[in-house]
Amino acid sequence: MHELILSNDILITSKTDLKGNILYCNQAFLQYAEYDENHVLFKPHNIIRHKDMPRSVFKLLWGHIAHGKEVFAFVKNLTKKGNFYWVFANFTSNYDRNNNIIGYYSVRRKPNPKAIHMISNLYNEILMIEQQQGVAKAKEVLLAKVADRGFEFNEFMLKLQKDGDVK
Numbered sequence: 469m470h471e472l473i474l475s476n477d478i479l480i481t482s483k484t485d486l487k488g489n490i491l492y493c494n495q496a497f498l499q500y501a502e503y504d505e506n507h508v509l510f511k512p513h514n515i516i517r518h519k520d521m522p523r524s525v526f527k528l529l530w531g532h533i534a535h536g537k538e539v540f541a542f543v544k545n546l547t548k549k550g551n552f553y554w555v556f557a558n559f560t561s562n563y564d565r566n567n568n569i570i571g572y573y574s575v576r577r578k579p580n581p582k583a584i585h586m587i588s589n590l591y592n593e594i595l596m597i598e599q600q601q602g603v604a605k606a607k608e609v610l611l612a613k614v615a616d617r618g619f620e621f622n623e624f625m626l627k628l629q630k631d632g633d634v635k
Contacts, residue, residue, distance in 0.1 A: 469551055472552070474577065478496050478500075486570065489510055520595070524604075524607035525541060528611070533560065539621070540558050540622050542555070582633060
């Protein structure tokens with residue numbers, strides 16, 4: 469596997485329905501995911517989910533956006549050709565005129581390279597907990613680890629993106 473590094477000025481965007489099926493993606497999404505548009509539209513967004521990403525992180529993300537809360541996270545994605553790339557992602561809910569959530573929107577950018585080592589180690593630890601004790605326990609441990617550093621999840625992710633480390 470080869471790591472693809474995002475350009476500094478690139479924004480990867482996508483929109484999904486309530487079930488996570490891709491309704492829209494920009495050219496940058498297709499370029500980095502190494503897919504053609506006809507291979508991703510109306511397919512589950514997890515088509516680019518990398519095995520190194522803990523399910524508990526996604527459970528946390530989906531919990532936030534399903535309740536209309538914005539959330540940030542580092543995500544490792546898998547490409548069609550078996551390569552991977554890291555992003556710093558912002559997830560938000562998409563609303564209709566009556567203020568009902570009708571889908572989700574995500575914008576991803578280049579992550580702070582200094583943060584990747586720390587987040588990789590954290591995600592590896594969380595993955596091991598998932599395998600041994602399940603997704604719910606892993607999510608609980610993840611949030612506890614973030615809280616032990618004096619942060620809520622979003623604050624922690626934003627601090628890592630800004631500074632590359634959390635002391």
